[in-house]
Amino acid sequence: MCPADTETIGNGEPAWWKEAVVYEIYPQSFNDSDGDGIGDIPGVIEKADYLDELGIDVIWMTPPYDSPHADNGYDIRNYRSILDAFGDMDDFDRLLSELHDRDIRLILDMVLNHTSDEHEWFRKSRREEDGYEDYYHWVEGDPDQPPNNWTSGFGGPAWTYDDTREAWYLHLFHEKQPDLNWRNPEVRREMHDVVEFWLEKGIDGFRFDVFNVMSKPEGYPDGDPDGGWIGMEHFSDGPRIHEYVGGLYDDVLSAYDVMTVGEGMDITPRAAKRYCGPSGDGLNMVYHYDHTMLDYGDGGWWDIVDWEVSEIREALTKWVQQLEVTDAWNTVYLGTHDTPRIVSRFGNDDRYHYESATMLGTLLLTFPATPFCFQGDEIGMTNYPWSSREEMRDADATNRVELAFEEDSAEEFADVADVVRYRSRDNARTPIQWSGDAAGGFTDGEPWIPVNPASEEINVADQRDRTDSVLSYYQDLIELRHNEEALVYGVYDLLTDDHPRVWAFERSLGDERLLVALNWAGRTSRVDLSDAGEVTSILACNYDDPGTDLGALALRPYEARVFRLA
CATH class of the missing domain: 2.60.40.1180 (Golgi alpha-mannosidase II)
Structure with missing residues (x-):
């Protein structure tokens, strides 16, 4: 694409990351190369030609790092090592080379807010080893009384009492994901070094996971008990967050021509402007959840409500209008590894499967923003018909279901099945349906999570040979976006x-x-x-x-x- 005339466009100077189509890969569900039932990096390499044919420009890969996978990789045990089940660093280097040979860039998910409780920093911190005492948020007190009323994003309290240190530690997500204390300059230095390590390996940027909750206020005040996520008003866009994000840009990111995308929790367009561009903290863009929260009622995760076209239209249009003529660029997505399948949520996965899947793809690829497509959406993958707790893997959903059983609001899986089938993140994490064969062509072994039975009708092999398929339509739309500058900068x-x-x-x-x-x-x-x-x-x-x-x-x-x- 030729550089646009900057006098005719808003949103600052032209850039490669504005013109890119991004494809998210969830590696454990993408392609298994060795038959152990877990997708891996060599499996991604095997499908490099498929990605090239699809026409995408950038791969965003969810965390490939060493992890116990309590939250499927977002609980990192070692930031400088690849999970054994995914391969090793040589495999990663080969993937990067194969992608770059095809002019496809690679950005990695980077978790700045928390680590695994198995990370060496946390093990040393819980033992109060010299220099590591304040790497995490610790509060001493009554073992029966948490320091405040904050809740976890996965349900339940945001604090867990540690018997080793005899103190509470904060985890805004799973209890095995303790929050790092960014008030500690040594923590900031460590995380800057981690980011620089991967950039020096030649990757093309980062998607920063829940980046805007890294700053917590001193004293940990109670949150509004009537809020959906109690405490959010204190740690979303917290008191020193711009110091932390701006410092990361000044010390590391500013030296590289890379794509940086921040996952904003409870973020507004006004707040996004402060994070993005040279007049902000230096990030390229953020993405938000305004349009993906429309089907949540007052009861939160358990409360599914109907949404109107006008609501999603208004939510996404608001971001366009408020970011135009600024140096904050926009993003658009309909599904990720954290959401249900888009054709099941926003379309019609039965009678109008093809029509609604391609209509959603049209919005994604013609909207004024860098588009993010999640693996499998290009063939119209659908939600899974969950029938038991044993099938589930999602830490968020399983935690909520277990709490429902403990609180006697549910007695058997049938009591929660409808919500799980609609809401669970596992819907997006079932393996890619490469063929109609056993295990959907994903693995020769037993898959780590069930393969959707719809793979017999919805799969890459079938759609690759047809011009009237969802896959072919996506390929044509991606090519159209590349050829029509108005679809990027218009x-x-x-x-x-x-x-x-x-x-x-x-x-x-x-x-x-x-x-x-x-x-x-x-x-x-x-x-x-x-x-x-x-x-x-x-x-x-x-x-x-x-x-x-x-x-x-x-x-x-x-x-x-x-x-x-x-």
């Missing part, structure tokens, strides 16, 4: 701010004008878009024989069209 103009089912918007850059029309419903929806002008060509559509009369546009169930305008 101004976004919402055309249907009050339509109950249709989301239509224009992307314009200089004389180039593109119109995207999406029907988010399982029935035909009509809309008048004649004010947008005249259609000169159709660039994409997930149905045959699309019409071009914008004055009487009838969009079929989950239909997506991309027009070029005069």
Whole structure:
């Protein structure tokens, strides 16, 4: 793509990471090369040609580091070592080389907020060894009374009493994920060194996990007991967070041309501007959860509520409008390793599987932001029909289910099955369905997590040979995004701010004008878009024989069209 005329675009200077299409790989579920049932780095290498054919520019890999996997790799035991089940550092170096040979960049998930309780720093800290006493958040006190009322993001209290040190330690997530104390300058130095280690190996950037909760206030005040995540107002965008993020940029990141993406917890566009760009803390972009929290009711994880197209349209449009003409760039995603499958959540995974999967892909790849696609979404993978606690692996869901049993709000799995099937992160973590063979072509052994039985109908091998598949549609849309500069740098103009089912918007850059029309419903929806002008060509559509009369546009169930305008 040619560099854009910076006078015609907002959001600062052109950059490779703005033009990239990112593909998230969850390695243990991607491809198993040795038959042990766990995906690995050599397995990713085996599929490098597939990734090249798909057309993506960047791989974001979730943590490949040594870990006991209490939270599937986000509990890191050694930041400078590869998990044995994934391979070794030579395998990683070979993967990096294979990807770079295909002009695909690699960014890694980096967990700055916490480690595993098996990390040597925590083992030394709990024994109060010299220099490590304050590497984590420790509070002495009554073993029966936590220091405050903060809760974990996985449910239950955010504090665990340690009998070795005879004190409480903080964990905003799993009890095996103690939070690092970034107030300690030695912790900051250690983490800066870790980031620099991987950049010197030649990787192309980082996705920083829950980066904006690293700063906790002195005294650990109680949180609002009526809040969904109690204490969030104290540790989200905490008191010294800009010092910590800015310091990481100044000391390390500023010396490299890399992509940096921060996962923001309870973050707003206004807060994002302070983290991004040279006028902020130096990150390239953040991503948020506004559109993925729409189906949460007052009861939190257990409370599934209906959402409207207007809500997701408003949530994502707000971010575009508030970040435009700033140096904070936008991101867009619909699914990750932390969310259910997008066609099951936002589309129709039964009657309109192809149509809704491709409609969602159209939004993802035409929206004004760097798009992030999660593995398997390009073939329309669906949620798994969970039928027992034994099938589950997700630390978040299993913890909540166990608490429900302990609190007698559930007596058997059937009592929680509907919520688990809808909400569990395990939905995204079932193995890639490479074929309709046993174990979906993922492994020759017993997979670490069940393979979705839908693999017989939904798999790469079948879709790779068809031009009318979800996979082929994604390939075409990725190519279109690469060829149309307006889809990257173009101004976004919402055309249907009050339509109950249709989301239509224009992307314009200089004389180039593109119109995207999406029907988010399982029935035909009509809309008048004649004010947008005249259609000169159709660039994409997930149905045959699309019409071009914008004055009487009838969009079929989950239909997506991309027009070029005069």
